[in-house]
Amino acid sequence: MRLILLVLCVLVAGSAGAAETEVLAKLDALHGKRAEPAAAKELEAELKKALTATPDDFDLVWRQARLLQWQADGATAEKLKKVLGRQTWDAAEKAVKLAPERVEGHYYAAAGIGAYSQAVGVMKALGEGLEGKFNERIDTAIKIDSDFGLGAPLLVKGRYFYELPWPKRDLGKSADYYQKVIKKHPEMLRAYLFLAETLLKDDKAKEARDAIQKVKQGSVAYDSAEGQRVQEWAKKVDADIEEELK
Template sequence: MRLILLALSLLLALPASAATPELLASLDALHARRSEEAAIKEQEETLKKELQAAPEDYELLWRQARLLVWQADGASDARQKKVLGKQAWDVCERGVKLAPQRVECQYFAAGGIGTYSQAVGIMKALKDGLEGKFNERLDAAIKIDPTFDMGAPWLAKGRYHYELPWPKRDLGESAKLYEKALAKFPNNLRANYYLAETLLADDEAKKAREAILKVKQGNVAYDPPEGRRVQEWAKKVEADIEEELK
């Protein structure tokens, strides 16, 4: 009886969603095709329309942030990355207020802060106090569910340890987190890509080559847009590794 009451209390604590299951399924299907310009445009238009009608709908908010983080992650222009990252961060701050116990907006808020920090420069981000805000959201996501989106919170924390300047940088901890994700999700190409970069930076070029080959030869079926993006990025890292091994 106590377990039943606990389950009921958790359900009652979830924010009500005006979005229908069919709408959410449609948005998720569009997200699975996010490498297509038409799918991105339709997702943007649908989210804009639905959020105008229901601006505090958690299910819509985190899906909007998911799209913004994807776009920021792939942006080559620093100004665009900064704008998209800030938008994702702002959207998910609203979501965290609605449902702090849910992993999605904790994680995508951290993703927005992370891409914003990359755009403005890590040293400026540290000076502006963004490290604490990033870790607050990311650590909450890890506590709630580190396996979300194939271990994405672990990967973000590993990348944090990789991107920090000396003496804060911790390549050993970075690699441990990627390996933790890979132990549960061995097909995660981004985990191997990040691991390869970390190993290369840690003077482990031979091990880095093993990791990048897993990206190059990996199956993208688990998430084709993500897999293809990472495989494209991996080409430069592979070249850097081969140069180091000469």
């Protein structure tokens, strides 16, 4: 009898694990199509359903932060970006508490703080004491796994040095972080976009043009939604560079 019960327990546990893996695989597949409105809507619904059943599942919580960060990243209205940035931060902080040794929570918390800070204004964010919280999270993410998301923690740290007001701004450090990503993940188009913006601000328009060409000519196969977003943003940066070079 004990043997039968043991076998049943193993079978049930195996089924539960398979079901969870299946749910995560579905969420990741939908995430890959997140630029499509229907897929994005389904992703939100599936995440909500899964989190209702298991609200403290780390793998679900950090995926919720990932979706919120994507939405905050693309938000153009300051009010919406502020709300989504805060929601990203909150979801990611929950992930940090659930698994402090994992990179995802720390990274998305920093990204959420960054989006929130952009929305309220960097000077106000500094006044609210967010710089220390941001650096704590992003530095921890870099320490755990700087290659997460094709070097995403390094990109966020580089953007931090770009966004800071003078005299805190350091365009040289900003560019160095992007170059680290490019060296290891040359397919990451956002690294070239950020590098182009940094070089342009640093009065290096010709070098910025070279960087933006990498975005325009690059493949989006690594992540079509991300790549297409970056290439769309690159159009304005490209125009700014050409204007500077006249």
